[in-house]
Amino acid sequence: MGPPDMADPLTDAALAWLHIFAVVGWMGTGMFIVMVMGPLMPSLSPQTRGELIIRLFPRIMRYIAVFATLTGVVGIILAFSKTGGNLSLLSPNNIWGLRVTVGASLAVIAYVIAMTIVMPTTRKIVGLVQQMQQNPQQGPSPQIPVLQKRMRIASTTALALMALSLIFMVAASRLPPV
Numbered sequence: 001m002g003p004p005d006m007a008d009p010l011t012d013a014a015l016a017w018l019h020i021f022a023v024v025g026w027m028g029t030g031m032f033i034v035m036v037m038g039p040l041m042p043s044l045s046p047q048t049r050g051e052l053i054i055r056l057f058p059r060i061m062r063y064i065a066v067f068a069t070l071t072g073v074v075g076i077i078l079a080f081s082k083t084g085g086n087l088s089l090l091s092p093n094n095i096w097g098l099r100v101t102v103g104a105s106l107a108v109i110a111y112v113i114a115m116t117i118v119m120p121t122t123r124k125i126v127g128l129v130q131q132m133q134q135n136p137q138q139g140p141s142p143q144i145p146v147l148q149k150r151m152r153i154a155s156t157t158a159l160a161l162m163a164l165s166l167i168f169m170v171a172a173s174r175l176p177p178v
């Protein structure tokens with residue numbers, strides 16, 4: 001079975017736009033972190049790096065939390081709208097339901113990784129860098145490289161899961177049933 005089309009086309013298009021807009025905010029920021037900011041960090045001077053961490057990290061994390069949550073909420077509304085509220089159409093025994101469910105499940109894992117590993121680790125790094133700037137005589141904390149590695153691995157994993165989720169989402173909306 002292909003995508004069910006219970007919704008008014010304009011409502012459907014508006015929800016798809018909002019869903020994609022939110023995903024761009026979430027995944028785009030993830031790509032910026034993993035592909036641009038991460039590789040850039042080691043080449044910066046310690047002062048610039050410290051300032052960037054304190055000023056940029058909290059902003060980026062807030063941004064991700066808002067867009068990731070919006071993606072899921074609008075995704076669920078989109079699923080309600082597409083199926084006319086008949087959520088049994090999401091069951092994995094039809095190919096559309098399977099594609100949406102697998103895509104959404106991968107997105108949920110990425111969300112959990114972002115909220116329970118990336119966010120708290122980033123908060124700890126920001127706290128340690130602030131402490132270091134207040135007491136410069138203490139020297140750099142040995143915990144920071146460990147936390148940075150954890151953040152790198154967790155954000156790369158979350159991004160990979162989102163790229164996979166995207167395949168299933170586009171398959172659900174575009175590919176004919178097989």
Ligand code: HEM
Nearest residue numbers: 003016023072075076078079104107162165166169172173
């Ligand atoms: C809890 C999370 C999510 C839920 C419940 C959800 C749900 C849905 C539903 C029901 C559709 C409509 C499928 C169709 O038109 O037949 C859809 C489309 C789509 N989703 Fe998601 N989604 C979620 C997360 C994501 C994520 C993480 C991404 C990207 C990485 C994504 C990208 C897309 C795209 C690109 C479309 C196609 C829109 C179109 O062409 O009309 N979604 N999603």
